[in-house]
Amino acid sequence: MSARQQRAKRLLWGIVLILTGLIVACSPPVNSQIEPTTLNSRYTEEQPALSGNGRFLAFVSNRGGTRQILMYDLQQQQLVDLPSLNRRNAIAESPSLSYTGRYIAYIANERGTPVIELYDQATQRSQILPLGYRRGVRNPSISPDGRTIVFETSRRGQWDIEVLDRGFDVELDIPDGSPVSQE
Known part of the structure; x- marks a missing residue:
């Protein structure tokens, strides 16, 4: 093998090693959580929202390598399973919880278009x-009973506050035994 071929071979191996190192360094770790029951992990956790009864905490985390909304039960000291909440093709932000945490209002940003979504733990949808x-929406906040959602919108070319009443026929999030008063 000539000296030129040997240099080319060493250069090729050097490039392979560098690329392998970059791939390994940029890959998410296999075990992305410190413990499945911990509130904080070694990843970014932000935008906390507390349920009205003080039991649940929703927040945005990038534990799995993507931004997602997680919920933590402060009483049981463990994460709550929220099937179908986080979609792979959407970034979830700004969670807001109803009284018992049944409803989660949040922003889902898919292909640059933010929309307000509502997750119902009872139906898991x-x-x-x-x-x-057609314009931006941000910072949704749901009422304790889950009927009303307020948010900011830029539809008039400035940030304004909008109120969305979900109506009389929604199932309210109220503590057991509480009287229901719908006006």
Whole structure:
């Protein structure tokens, strides 16, 4: 093998080693959580929201290598399973919880278009709220009973506050035995 071929071979191996190191360094770790029951991990955790009864905490985390909403039960000291809440093709942000945490209002940003979604733990489904805005929405906040959602919108070219009443026929999030008063 000539000296030129040997240099080319060493250069090729050097490139392979560098690329392998970059791939390993950029890959998410196999065990992305410190412990499945811990509130904080070694990853970014932000935008906390507390349920009205003080039992549940929702927050945005990048534990799995993507931004997702997680919920932690402060009483049981463990994460709550939220099937179908986080989609692979959408970034979830700004969670807000109803009184018992049954409803989670949040922003889902898919392909650069933010929409307000509502997750119902009883049905384990998310739905996009029919707002019909072509412009931005941000910072949703759900009422303790889950009927009303307030948020910011830029549909008039500035940030304004909007109120969405989900109506009389929604199942309210109220503590057991509480009287229901719908006006």
